[in-house]
Amino acid sequence: MKCPHCGAPMALDDKFCPYCGQANTLAKKHQADMEHYQKEFQETRRQVYRETSRFTRLAVPITILFVLFLLNLAVYLVWSQSWEIGSALMRNRIADDSSTHEARFQEYLEDGDYMGLSGYYDANSLYLSDTFDEYRAVLQGADTLGYIFQQIQYTFSGETRPDEEDLERLADTLSNLIPQVYQLENQYSYNTELYLSEDKQAHIRAIQDLCSALLIRYAGLSREDTLSLPDLSESRILQLLRERMVENR
Numbered sequence: 272m273k274c275p276h277c278g279a280p281m282a283l284d285d286k287f288c289p290y291c292g293q294a295n296t297l298a299k300k301h302q303a304d305m306e307h308y309q310k311e312f313q314e315t316r317r318q319v320y321r322e323t324s325r326f327t328r329l330a331v332p333i334t335i336l337f338v339l340f341l342l343n344l345a346v347y348l349v350w351s352q353s354w355e356i357g358s359a360l361m362r363n364r365i366a367d368d369s370s371t372h373e374a375r376f377q378e379y380l381e382d383g384d385y386m387g388l389s390g391y392y393d394a395n396s397l398y399l400s401d402t403f404d405e406y407r408a409v410l411q412g413a414d415t416l417g418y419i420f421q422q423i424q425y426t427f428s429g430e431t432r433p434d435e436e437d438l439e440r441l442a443d444t445l446s447n448l449i450p451q452v453y454q455l456e457n458q459y460s461y462n463t464e465l466y467l468s469e470d471k472q473a474h475i476r477a478i479q480d481l482c483s484a485l486l487i488r489y490a491g492l493s494r495e496d497t498l499s500l501p502d503l504s505e506s507r508i509l510q511l512l513r514e515r516m517v518e519n520r
Contacts, residue, residue: 365400372397376406385413385478386420408459408466412478415451419482422448423489438516445490446509452482453500491519 277291365372372395379388392410397403403410426433426441433441451458455475459466467475483497492515500508 361396362399365395365397365402369400369402373402376403380409380474383477383481385409385474385481386417389413389417405465405468406471408455409471409474409478411458412452412455412475415448416478416482419445419448419452419485423485427489439513441490442509442512442516445486445512446505449482449486449500449508450505452479456501491515 274288274291277288375391376388376397379385379391389410392398392403392413422441422444426437456467456472483492483494486492486497487494490512492511496511496515503511
């Protein structure tokens with residue numbers, strides 16, 4: 272640049288002209304601009320550091336959560352595929368042994384061993400096949416009979432007689448289970464031909480008779496009480512059980 276006073280060459284940073292000695296007004300403005308830009312630069316740099324630090328603090332947990340999400344997704348996909356593969360293999364195995372299963376199934380029915388039937392059905396995962404779908408109502412009754420037996424056995428298997436709290440808990444549980452035995456016909460009436468054919472109703476009645484024997488022996492119900500169970504609501508069954516259990520304590 273040239274000195275605005277004498278026209279001699281000089282640098283922009285020169286505060287005075289090296290030839291005439293006059294003050295370089297442009298240098299003052301340049302210096303002020305440089306100081307302003309330097310301050311802005313420093314402030315911008317501090318802001319960038321702050322934002323970067325805050326982003327890092329947020330990014331780390333977000334990254335961890337994202338990684339955990341991906342891991343859970345991978346586990347779920349593997350599990351779902353494993354379940355499908357395992358189910359397919361089990362269905363193939365059931366199909367290969369279908370004649371054996373059908374023979375054993377019929378043996379349990381003929382012997383009236385309904386709790387044994389339920390155990391065999393579950394142990395061999397026969398619910399994965401539709402081979403015995405027509406016996407769904409019978410199997411529900413058999414399953415529920417097993418639950419009722421377990422609850423009664425648990426309550427009365429101790430060395431001491433069950434107290435009032437034990438009997439109350441048993442009454443509450445049985446009131447939920449009993450309709451699943453005595454009201455099966457109502458639950459499966461939408462397809463009577465498939466689920467409630469004559470032979471299946473015979474098995475259902477046999478299951479109800481076994482359940483009645485348990486309730487008469489351990490819950491204090493009379494034969495007349497058990498005959499009324501198909502027509503009672505769950506709350507009325509609970510009331511009846513409470514009354515009879517208190518009477519027979």
